[in-house]
Amino acid sequence: MRVEVDPDGGFMFRVPRFGRYLVSADGTQILCAPPRRPPWFWERFLLARALPLAATLRGYEVLHAGAVVRDGRAVGILGDRGVGKTSVSLHLVLGGARLLTDDALSLERRDGRVIAHAGASLLSVRSAEMRLLARAETPRLGTRIGSGAKRYFALEPDPAPAPLAALYQLVRTEPTGAPRVTTVPHPGVGQLMASSFISFVRQPARLARQLDVLAAISRGVPLFQVELTSGSTARDAAAALAEHAATLDAGRAAESRG
């Protein structure tokens, strides 16, 4: 992939097999020259790269993360590529959460809180994960819009922004046993910036805003680590995360009553 930057003209992506995309300098327009492939094929690039860039240019800070909404609050899921963020999101959705985004989480600071905005309501699920689903679960994934190395589903959109209540970082570890959720005390700027998207946009206003949002997360959004132990599944990890998040919610509710 090549990105050509023109301060006035915008950002041109040239991506083999996926086409060309021009994002305007202010992020309000995207011009596409897609390949002769079905829309679901090249729209993946649009959603994974071009739209996050546009969101960044329009004033949002975008993390490479998935997110679901539970009881009106957003829970973000971080992790290295391939660690299982989508699979964990999938099982959280099957457990009753609403999908906010699969891969690019747009955030802003508003009224002293960090607000998470909806991304595309699409899930790209690995074939191996599909095989682990019960027959009754597959229809709940929404409409299948394509398949290749993964299966692509369009879910019921949940466009309402939600306050970011917690971040969970998925990490693969060696020990066996059930996945463990541990608190990450004092997340620093390096740790949070590692999940930041669109590192090539370095205008002062963007860098200042990024620092603002990441500081707000560091001070006000708890970060937890979900240790994906050897032999545990995404379903196990989602169950551990959901249980932990429910305990967190119960604690907050008790605090506000007290």
Next chain:
Amino acid sequence: MSPDDLLDSTIRIPDHVVYREFASETVVLNLGTGKYHGLNATGGRMLDALGRHGTGRAAAAELATAYGVPTDEVERDLVELCNDLLQRDLIEVCRPDE
């Protein structure tokens, strides 16, 4: 510049420098260079006091009260911090005779 001159100078955080408090550090960003600098909790509080008061003496007085330590001790630490910040182009100093 002598420590006394530094403490009596007007100290300004320039527009190209922004800083934010994180859970365990204060991160200072030089927007001109794109470089990030980290200060521990005490350093962050010192920078904040400098930004609000505009002189080292006034900042030191506030910090000495807040931490319950002798003013001259705070002034020494503040001078050290200011010299460090000056080297990194994170503050501007206007000498008292200028």
